Amino acid sequence: MEKVGRKERERQAHRGEILRAAEKVFAGKGFFQTTMSEIAHEAEFGTGTLYKYFKSKEELYFTLIDEKTEEINRLVNAELCRGTSVKERIKNVLNLEFQFIEKNRDFFRIYVSERSRFEWTVKDELGKKIHEKMVTYIRHLARVLKEGVDRGELKPMEPLDMAHALTGIVNSLFFEWLISPHPYPLISKANTVFEIFLRGTEKMERRK
Amino acid sequence: MEKVGRKERERQAHRGEILRAAEKVFAGKGFFQTTMSEIAHEAEFGTGTLYKYFKSKEELYFTLIDEKTEEINRLVNAELCRGTSVKERIKNVLNLEFQFIEKNRDFFRIYVSERSRFEWTVKDELGKKIHEKMVTYIRHLARVLKEGVDRGELKPMEPLDMAHALTGIVNSLFFEWLISPHPYPLISKANTVFEIFLRGTEKMERRK
DNA sequence: TTAAATAGTGAATATTCGTTCATAAAATGA
């Protein structure tokens, strides 16, 4: 086991402060319009200091995304691996996600812009790594949905399509919440998502 | 009626060529990583010439988005205003959209990145205008869905939520298609979207 | 034919950052 001294702990604290400052500034103005000196100012460090902790602007940015993505992925995967019914797990994952998003509004402003950016996925090593993580998540979800199909809980459809549809609904409502000027609890939409995804919007006659 | 001479027609043709070149380059590398001289080169004009047609890089970019958005909006709205059943109209709109997207792949790479960018919506006059158009479309869709609710075709839910859910599913599958390395006809997914949106994914016992 | 107007050009300009580095300040420990 590693013994970490005060020195090291302090270093990590500073790193964390820089990351938090970066999160805030990037969330407001996007990658390209954010300058290193703005981040430095927000973090109350000199510009040069940032480079003692991160090799470049890009590395700072991707580290930020990478660490938070890792965190939410761990949470969600844990729930997806439970032994309960598929429907139950989906419901819980939605609640988890919405809670996490609500607690990390700034971060998700960044995340949502990143999701639909092609510019790096090709070029950059870091960019590829992030993209991998997003893909992994979808595939994990699809596997669970397939389990639902096999068990007869869900209709026989292509699980990847279902997974995309579900995350699509989530993203769309969550995006709306992000830009809404009068914020309401996002969690209040979790049930709507679940309901539409499972049972659709068409009115049907029920027979007892 | 305006009589347009050869001169004017030629000018418009050049403008169009510049827009087409810009579309291509922006789609590949995004707004910030595209340079005016790349666009000029692609369009086979000098750098300075671009400024004879567009006031700035931003104006060029937004004009591009604005004009195509207008086009798809016209198409879709026409269908949404038909007198057929709501379900019928939704189905047709999905087909229209998917066809249009398939024909304008480059443009939609740009569009999809723009959808989730906050950076301008606040700052810029042009940016605001685009954002308005996106909102207008959603509201229009929601109005039709409300009609479906009132007529008893759809379940009684918040129409805006339904509209967001539907566009969410569309965007998600369409995005997947965009980044897919082995392109398949996007139109083949129209039915999946319609099916999930209307009837959901849950398997139910049917009774005759 | 020729003068005036228009369209096109790309090198030069000015600005904006990402990054570096010589120095200062602080911490360490002998």
Add this chain to the structure above:
DNA sequence: TCATTTTATGAACGAATATTCACTATTTAA
């Protein structure tokens, strides 16, 4: 205390690029 190591700093450097403008080529119309 004083020498050494570590950490922080922000001015200065250099690359990138949006925009301008003095100039050329082309078209117009008198």
